[in-house]
Amino acid sequence: MxxxxxxxxxxxxxxxxxxxxxxxxxxxxxxxxxxxxxxxxxxxxxxxxxxxxxxxxxxxxxxxxxxxxxxxxxxxxxxxxxxxxxxxxxLIGHTVLTPGGSVTLKDGAAVGATTTFGLNMQGAADTVKVTITDSAGKTVRTIDVGALPQGTKILSWDGKNDTGTMMANGDYKISVAAAANGTAVAAGTLTYAQVASVAQGANGVTLNLGAAGTVALSDVKQFL
Structure with missing residues (x-):
């Protein structure tokens, strides 16, 4: 610690x-x-x-x-x-939900593990779509979420592509597009990471999330 x-x-x-x-x-x-x-x-x-x-x-x-x-x-x-x-x-050793655009699929082919992530909706939207791409930038899955209110929404990906085939283990990028009555609504993606250490800096308390980098304590949306 x-x-x-x-x-x-x-x-x-x-x-x-x-x-x-x-x-x-x-x-x-x-x-x-x-x-x-x-x-x-x-x-x-x-x-x-x-x-x-x-x-x-x-x-x-x-x-x-x-x-x-x-x-x-x-x-x-x-x-x-x-x-x-x-x-x-x-918080060290605990998992937090913070702004992030990647998820890691582990042992998906063996057990069909679910990868969990979140959306941070800045406003209500009647259409929300999540796109998952591989390391080469190729789209492997498009998820039509539907309508969402303003706030944080937890979602999951079963590790399969659009044809139902289980994807290989690795890192995948997630992005979101939302709109209300044809007008774009600001939305961001959230991912889970484990806290490795904390530090006090000029801009306040920051959390070291290991490979996921660092994030301000004020940016954490959920603690587990």
């Missing part, structure tokens, strides 16, 4: 907060030095009035408060990311 970036995120958050506090403190010191210098060298005939002094102090206090608030928020975001990574670690 591999979980990367957890301790690093905590250290970065703490470092960001400490750095921001230090920067804010330095700015306050510089401001006070400039203010004292200004008071010491002001024109006796035209001294700095109380309103100007109060305004400058209020502005400095506001800027300092905003910096500290931003630093605190960044630290909280870093801790949230670490928490998500630890939670995602429980």
């Amino acid at each position: 591999a979980v990367s970036g957890v301790s690093g995120a905590d250290n970065n958050s703490a470092g960001a907060l400490a750095g921001a506090v230090s920067s804010s403190s330095d700015q306050e010191q510089r401001f006070l030095k400039l203010l004292v210098t200004q008071l010491n060298n002001q024109d006796p005939l035209n001294p700095l009035n109380n309103a100007e002094l109060t305004s400058q102090l209020a502005q400095m206090s506001t800027v300092s408060g905003i910096e500290k608030t931003n630093a605190a928020l960044q630290a909280l975001l870093g801790q949230t990311g670490s928490s998500q990574t630890l939670q995602a670690a429980s």
